[in-house]
Amino acid sequence: MSRKEAKRAKEPKGAIKERKLKVLNSLQEFGAKIYGQIASGDFPSVKMPSRSINNIFYDQKLRQYILGNKSVRRSSRNIRHIRPLTQLVWTGMFVDELTRQSKTSTLRDVFYSAQAYEMSFTDQQESDNLITDLETVIGYSREDFNVFPEERSAIFGDLTVEYTLPGYEGRRLNLTSHPDGMMIGPALTSAEFISCKADKVIAIEKGGLFTRFIEENVHKRHKALLIHTAGQAPRATRGFLRRLNQELELPVYIFTDGDPWGMHIAMVIISGSANAAHLRDLNTPDAKWFGVYATDIVEYKLPSDKLTELDIKRLYELKRDPRYEGKLWNREIETFIKIKKKAEQEAFSRYGLTYIVDEYLPTKLEMASSE
């Protein structure tokens, strides 16, 4: 039995269903606490970690941002708290319904749905904040309680999944079935992994290149699951990448444009964002960025554009960012600043359309595995 099979065998059956139960328990606990306070004659109140900037710290061990010890309390004893507390309790009730009925919604939907309950939000900003509060209180991300983003990314590769979505339970599909790729949405992120012939994941920023990789059989030649992040990976996709890495022990490589924004797409997959400091399980600390590096622009003589002032400002911000400690990041940030150039993934096409797959990719994979 290979290491990977052993790992899979150890994974509890129905990990997804178990997680859903945990989320529902968490929501129930939150509700029970409120009921308990009322029953014992106390003003209902909620205590949660503060998400203010002075309570966000970078944790070197977890390799992500976390919240510190400061907390805030919302109490119905305080007249200014009654509105947000009521909204928070309603939000908990609403997403509990969603999750129990396995219905998904969006942040926008939550805002409008409130009106069905005569719960008033001034604007969507207010209801979005309440969803984040709820995440903080129950410790799960909104995708766990079925509030999904608009954006979708896609996947292609030799992974067989079994859906748990009502109406599709028990149905299995191999993710090479549709060569344009499958959308990563509620059905896939709630599916169990059945078998996987791939031994790595390659996440790709651009759609054109994702298609190129499929056409050139990268999934077969390099036994890779291919993921199209479509720019910054949506949180559901970041969580899914983590599952592929943790449950299936697949190394994750990230391939972006060669500029500070591409670099940061990789970083958010690796170390998460400060905005999600109240959450766990969304980042993949062992994922590796493998290009386009600033040093690749020099080495491969790539067609490039001049960095804009905004690009350069961004690079100096990244220099001060604790996530960007380490030799690779330092070297690349410094090189970008020195050469003042950026290059897109498609720039390799100057050596022919398949150069990127035939030459660049194998070199990078070899470098990554020999580290």
Next chain:
Amino acid sequence: MSRKEAKRAKEPKGAIKERKLKVLNSLQEFGAKIYGQIASGDFPSVKMPSRSINNIFYDQKLRQYILGNKSVRRSSRNIRHIRPLTQLVWTGMFVDELTRQSKTSTLRDVFYSAQAYEMSFTDQQESDNLITDLETVIGYSREDFNVFPEERSAIFGDLTVEYTLPGYEGRRLNLTSHPDGMMIGPALTSAEFISCKADKVIAIEKGGLFTRFIEENVHKRHKALLIHTAGQAPRATRGFLRRLNQELELPVYIFTDGDPWGMHIAMVIISGSANAAHLRDLNTPDAKWFGVYATDIVEYKLPSDKLTELDIKRLYELKRDPRYEGKLWNREIETFIKIKKKAEQEAFSRYGLTYIVDEYLPTKLEMASSE
């Protein structure tokens, strides 16, 4: 034999392969003409319809923009024409290679690939223009010669396709296999239709609603193929909608946000764009927009936002647009201008998440079929 089956039976087998051959023939003819001119000692030249604004007309019968009789000639006799003519010939050669090898690329790729051939383009704008020139010369759209856009939309529903993509030839898939939806890319747009249990197509602007429709079994309850346009539908998707309408005789309904931009998403599917006046087969003249109407905002008392100045300016532009003739469009444009409000598709959630599927959709479908 039903009308639909009869129609399908009449369709030539391998319509997709036939189209590909026509595209290749067209490219070959273009090359042969250049060779012929050289052989007979003439300066090579190309004549094509002018795409200048004074040569674009709206055709009431085709219900799309077309080019008039003015034409332009690029001749190597004229020193200022040598560069664009050479670029045009190179572009033809390059996409001929792409199409023969069934490799896809993007506009960005074409720009970079030129450098592999020491063909110089000042910037991507220049190479994009040349691709449009080539479309005009050979009369097929760039997707036909394998230059695809970055954006992808998605599909879900009871349609079984057979891929013609190399490596996947003959493989069949039913498009209900993955409940998050399948991407619409080169593999799907080049697939043959094998069987279809749906009797209509519903194209949806927003991703969250596309997912809701799947969850609420709209594909079964209303025998519909569901398409997520992801905003303005990419050209490949517009061509695919036309195929569903023409080859399978499925009526197409379009459901967008209730504002001038949503209305125009529908219009571009129905009547195409002025930019594509040199092309055919991208629009679906019989497709119907069925909401969100301005009159729906009033009738359903939808939560709404105020129209911005930009929205209002856009409405006055649409009023002067020949595509917007007709009772429905007039009424809705006037109502928008009168009520000065817009509403998103999600606004129906104020009556509960499933109201849109349980109440609004059946009403609209009934209205559409009784017209």
